[in-house]
Amino acid sequence: MDKILVHGGHPLSGSIKISGSKNSALPILAATLLTREPCVLRHVPDLSDTNYMLQILTHLGAGVERASGTVSVRAEKVESVAPYDVVRKMRASVCVLGPLLGRCSEATVSLPGGCIIGDRPIDLHLKGFEALGAAIRVENGNVKVFAPNLHGAVINLRGKFGPTVLGTDNVLMAAVLAEGTTVIEGAAAEPEVCDLADFLNKMGAKIEGAGTRRMIIEGVKELHGAEHAIIPDRIEAGTFLVAGAVCGNGITINRVEPKHVSAVTSALTDAGFQLQSTKDTITVSPNGALKPLKLTTEPYPGFPTDMQAQMCALLSTTDGISVVTENIFPQRYMHLAELKRMGARVEIEGATATIQGVEQLLGAPVMASDLRASAALVLAGLKAEGVTEISRVYHIDRGYEHLDEKLGALGAHIERVKAD
Numbered sequence: 001m002d003k004i005l006v007h008g009g010h011p012l013s014g015s016i017k018i019s020g021s022k023n024s025a026l027p028i029l030a031a032t033l034l035t036r037e038p039c040v041l042r043h044v045p046d047l048s049d050t051n052y053m054l055q056i057l058t059h060l061g062a063g064v065e066r067a068s069g070t071v072s073v074r075a076e077k078v079e080s081v082a083p084y085d086v087v088r089k090m091r092a093s094v095c096v097l098g099p100l101l102g103r104c105s106e107a108t109v110s111l112p113g114g115c116i117i118g119d120r121p122i123d124l125h126l127k128g129f130e131a132l133g134a135a136i137r138v139e140n141g142n143v144k145v146f147a148p149n150l151h152g153a154v155i156n157l158r159g160k161f162g163p164t165v166l167g168t169d170n171v172l173m174a175a176v177l178a179e180g181t182t183v184i185e186g187a188a189a190e191p192e193v194c195d196l197a198d199f200l201n202k203m204g205a206k207i208e209g210a211g212t213r214r215m216i217i218e219g220v221k222e223l224h225g226a227e228h229a230i231i232p233d234r235i236e237a238g239t240f241l242v243a244g245a246v247c248g249n250g251i252t253i254n255r256v257e258p259k260h261v262s263a264v265t266s267a268l269t270d271a272g273f274q275l276q277s278t279k280d281t282i283t284v285s286p287n288g289a290l291k292p293l294k295l296t297t298e299p300y301p302g303f304p305t306d307m308q309a310q311m312c313a314l315l316s317t318t319d320g321i322s323v324v325t326e327n328i329f330p331q332r333y334m335h336l337a338e339l340k341r342m343g344a345r346v347e348i349e350g351a352t353a354t355i356q357g358v359e360q361l362l363g364a365p366v367m368a369s370d371l372r373a374s375a376a377l378v379l380a381g382l383k384a385e386g387v388t389e390i391s392r393v394y395h396i397d398r399g400y401e402h403l404d405e406k407l408g409a410l411g412a413h414i415e416r417v418k419a420d
C-alpha cells in the first residue's frame with residue numbers, strides 16, 4: 001500500500017483547478033441506468049470511487065467508455081442485481097437501487113456495512129421505496145426491492161440526523177418513473193442533489209424544488225439520453241482553501257462555485273484569513289492574527305461534515321480554544337487520535353471536540369482512516385516540523401484526484417512512496 005511523505009514548512013502559493021464533484025458524479029452515473037439511450041458526462045473525476053461505479057454499471061450490462069474526464073454510458077439492457085464484490089468496496093453503490101427500481105421494477109444490492117465515520121443505515125432510503133409501492137426484503141446481507149408498478153407518494157425523508165443525501169437521490173431516481181406525483185419532504189438540498197436533479201430533468205424528468213427541503217416530481221413514462229457537465233467538487237475546493245490557510249502565502253482555486261463553499265469561506269474569514277472570490281475562483285491569503293472557532297457541522301448550506309477533519313487540522317495550531325461539534329456523523333473523529341500523535345491537544349466529549357491550539361505540530365508516522373481524515377493528516381503535515389508519513393493512502397485516492405500532485409504544484413514538498 002502506498003504511503004505519502006509530507007516534508008513540512010514549505011509555504012504554498014499559486015493556483016490549481018478543482019476537479020468534478022465525486023458526490024455528484026456517483027449518483028449521476030447511477031442515473032444513466034434510467035434510460036436505454038446514451039448519456040455523456042463531462043468532468044467525471046478519475047477516482048477509485050467513480051471507477052468502482054463504472055465497474056458496477058458494466059456488471060449491470062451498460063456499455064461504458066471513458067476518455068479522460070468524459071464518460072459515455074449506454075444502458076441498453078440492464079441486469080437488476082449489483083455484484084457483491086464491487087458493491088462491498090463502496091457504500092455509495094447503494095444509489096443504484098433507485099434507478100434499477102425505476103428501470104427494472106426490481107433491484108438487489110448488498111447492504112452497505114458501517115464504516116469508520118459511523119453506522120451508515122439506509123432505513124430512510126427503504127422507507128421512501130416502500131412509500132412508492134416497493135416491497136423490501138433483506139436476506140443474506142442483500143437488500144432486494146421489488147415494485148411491479150411504482151406510484152407517487154408524499155414521503156418525509158428527514159431522519160434523526162437530518163436529511164439524507166443519497167437517500168434523497170435514491171428516492172428521486174425511483175420517483176421520476178413512478179405513476180403520478182411524488183412529494184419529498186425533508187429533502188437534502190446539497191448542490192450534488194441539485195446537480196442530479198438538473199441531469200434528470202435534461203433526461204426528460206419533471207422535478208421541481210431541487211435545493212429546497214420540498215421536492216415535487218411528476219412521474220413520466222420514460223427518460224431519454226442527455227449530456228451533462230458535473231459541478232466542481234466543493235469539498236476538494238474547501239480542502240485546498242484550508243491547505244492555503246494552513247501554510248499559504250495566498251493560493252487561488254479555479255473552476256469553483258463560490259456559493260457551494262460559502263460555509264467554509266465564512267469559517268476561514270472568521271478564523272482571520274482574507275477570502276476573495278470571482279465568478280469561478282476563490283483566493284485565500286493570510287490576514288494577520290488567527291482566531292479560534294466554534295464550529296458545528298450541519299446539512300447544506302451549513303458547515304459540511306466532510307470539511308470537519310480538515311478544519312481540525314487548521315485549528316490544531318490556531319492559538320486559543322476551538323470547539324467543534326459533529327452533528328451528522330457524531331463518531332467522525334478518527335483523525336484526532338492521529339493529530340494527537342503529531343502533538344495536537346484535543347479532548348473529545350461525545351460529538352464535541354475541544355482543541356487547544358499549539359505552537360507547532362511535529363511530523364510523525366500516521367494512519368489514514370477515511371477519505372477526509374486522510375486529507376486532514378496531509379494538511380497537518382504541510383506545516384508540521386519534520387516529515388509526516390501517511391499510510392493507507394488508498395483512502396485519499398477514493399475521493400481526491402491527484403491530491404499530492406496538486407499540492408506539489410503549489411510548492412508543497414510531498415512524495416508518494418510505492419510500498420509493497
Ligand code: EPZ
Binds near residue numbers: 123
Ligand atoms: C453523503 O453520504 C456523502 N457521500 C458523504 O460524503 C457525506 O458525508 C454525507 O452525504 C453527509 O453530507 C456521497 O454523497 C457519496 P446521509 P450519505 O445519508 O448520503 C443518517 C465523503 O467524504 N442516515 O446524508 O450516505 C446517516 O447515518 C462522504 O465524500 C440515516 O439515519 O449520508 C447520517 O448520520 C463521507 N438513515 C445522516 O443521516 C438513512 O437511511 C446523513 O447521512 C440514511 C442516512
